[in-house]
Amino acid sequence: MEKQVFNPWKWQDQRSYVQAVEVKNVTGTLYCAGQAAVNADGTSSTADMRTQLLQAIDNLETVIKTAGYDCKNIVRLNIYTTSSAELLPIFFEIFKPWVEKHGMQQAVTLMEVKSLFETLKVELEATVVK
Structure with a gap:
């Protein structure tokens, strides 16, 4: 797999993402359904x-x-939240270390x-490549 990042500006670097990712010679693509705070028994978190x-x-x-992919190869991440005002104050303190940990x-x-769904406040939907 070949991956090339495109950033016409520098400001996104402090926010731990890129403006565009081109991927060539992919041997697999994983489209993940939105993942939220759902417990192993299927109940939604109220936290x-x-x-x-x-x-x-x-x-x-x-x-x-479980699918045999690596987080470092997440090329697209959609984040859905019921409250940006509630998410953003804590988002980058959690998100940035996670991105750095995996070299994403x-x-x-x-x-x-x-x-x-139900009591959920945030959901993450990813595309991952090999």
Whole structure:
């Protein structure tokens, strides 16, 4: 696999994402369904935004590893939240170390939505390549 990042500016570097990722010679592509703070028994979390974001990240990592892929090869990450005002104060303190831990270089879109399933506050949807 060949991966090339395109950043016409520098400001996104401090936010731990890139503007575009080109991938060539891919041997596999994994399209992950949105991962949220859903417990192993299928129940939705009622925890605060911080706890839900951490669990959503853990659940996304579990899906990616189970499929035989690596988080470092996430090329696209869509983030859905029911409250940007609640998410953003804690987002980068959690997100940046996670991105750095895996050496990720991914395009990111953050969207505030009216609601998510049941009591969920944040959901992560990823595309991963090999």
